[in-house]
Amino acid sequence: MQASKWVGGLMAVVALCLWPGYAQAQNEGTSEKELTTPAPESWLLAGLRATRPEADGNQIRRSMFFAAPGVDAAAAREGSGRAAGSATAQGRSRGRTRDFFRGEAYFGVAYANLSLLGFASRRHAVGWGANVTGYMTKYFGITGDFSGQYDPECPQNDIECFVELLRATEIHDYNAHQFLVGPQVRTPGNRFQGFVHVLFGGVRTHASVLTLATGVKREITSGPNFAMAYGGGVDWSFADQFAIRMMQVDYIPVREGPGLWRHNIRIQGGVVFRFGG
Numbered sequence: 082m083q084a085s086k087w088v089g090g091l092m093a094v095v096a097l098c099l100w101p102g103y104a105q106a107q108n109e110g111t112s113e114k115e116l117t118t119p120a121p122e123s124w125l126l127a128g129l130r131a132t133r134p135e136a137d138g139n140q141i142r143r144s145m146f147f148a149a150p151g152v153d154a155a156a157a158r159e160g161s162g163r164a165a166g167s168a169t170a171q172g173r174s175r176g177r178t179r180d181f182f183r184g185e186a187y188f189g190v191a192y193a194n195l196s197l198l199g200f201a202s203r204r205h206a207v208g209w210g211a212n213v214t215g216y217m218t219k220y221f222g223i224t225g226d227f228s229g230q231y232d233p234e235c236p237q238n239d240i241e242c243f244v245e246l247l248r249a250t251e252i253h254d255y256n257a258h259q260f261l262v263g264p265q266v267r268t269p270g271n272r273f274q275g276f277v278h279v280l281f282g283g284v285r286t287h288a289s290v291l292t293l294a295t296g297v298k299r300e301i302t303s304g305p306n307f308a309m310a311y312g313g314g315v316d317w318s319f320a321d322q323f324a325i326r327m328m329q330v331d332y333i334p335v336r337e338g339p340g341l342w343r344h345n346i347r348i349q350g351g352v353v354f355r356f357g358g
Contacts, residue, residue, distance in 0.1 A: 181219040182358035187212050187326055189351015193230040195257055196335075196343040199288050199301035206230035206257060210329075210349040214265055224265040224278050226310065228347065231256045255288035259333065259347070261310050274324075277313035284308040284335045284345075308335040316353055324353040 191210035196203055208230035216222035232255045235242035261282035268275040283305035291298045312331030316324040329349040334342050 180358055181216065182322070182355035184213065184215045184357045185353055185355045187214075187351055187353045189326055189349050191228050191230055191347060191349045193228075193257060193348075194346045195230065195255075195286070196345060197255055197257070197286050197288055197301075198303040198337065198343075199290060199299070200253075200255075204255060205233060206255070207233050208256075210347075210351065216267075220267050220269070222265050222267070224263060224280065226259065226261040226280055226282075228349070229256065229258045230347070249293070251293065252291040253288060255286065257284060257286045257345070259284050259308065259310070260305075261308065263310075272318055274316050274318065275313060276316070278310070280310040280331075282308060282310075284333065303337065304335075306335050306337060308333055310347075312347075314349075322355045322358075324355070326351050326353050 188211045189209070191208050193206045193208070194203055195206055208228065210226075210228040212224050212226040214222045214224040232253065259282065261280035263278055263280035263282075265276055265278035285304035285306070286302070288301045289298060290301065310331040310333045312329065314329030315327050317327055318324040327350060331347045331349075333345040333347055335345060337343050
């Protein structure tokens with residue numbers, strides 16, 4: 082009986098001594114378990130990553146957010162759609178500010194003051210003009226220019242013109258055609274936009290002269306001869322794709338032969354249609 086009491090007391094003392102270490106070990110084990118046990122989000126991330134290996138972390142978390150309790154998935158998708166639409170609209174707006182028309186076509190009337198082979202004095206001519214320009218950048222492009230001018234007829238009821246014809250000793254008819262191509266540069270502007278160009282190509286002229294005293298008719302053809310055009314103009318934009326070419330002026334020297342140049346002036350005006358923007 083005495084021995085049992087001593088044994089019981091000894092066991093109690095041993096238990097009291099070992100209890101703090103046991104409690105600390107239990108706490109450390111619990112902490113380690115809590116640290117190593119993945120959170121519910123981590124479990125969900127791992128599962129979604131396994132089913133969608135191509136998705137990144139942001140996409141997976143977005144899916145978790147839509148599927149999370151207490152979140153209205155339809156409302157979240159609607160908000161995401163609005164945000165995407167806003168971003169798209171901003172992108173389009175930025176694109177419009179950077180965009181420009183890739184091409185333009187012009188057609189109008191032309192007046193020319195010509196120096197023609199076979200005539201001692203300069204001649205006036207009226208006709209048409211057209212060109213097409215393709216722009217590689219916002220301000221630089223290549224222009225193809227075509228134009229034709231002809232001997233003007235007397236307007237109706239112009240008595241002076243008819244009297245001059247009756248007094249003339251010669252009856253003549255003439256025309257000139259230009260076909261040119263070269264670089265063109267346009268200036269910045271919203272309502273009014275200028276441009277300059279340097280063109281190269283050829284000019285062909287033809288004239289027929291009937292001498293009334295002798296009845297002899299001469300046909301004079303020149304060219305195509307090498308020619309250049311230095312000029313520019315101003316366009317007035319009254320709509321996105323349409324403009325009025327208020328004026329285009331070109332100085333056109335034409336090489337008639339070795340050391341011989343004829344100097345012509347051409348003035349145009351008409352409408353411009355822009356496309357490819």
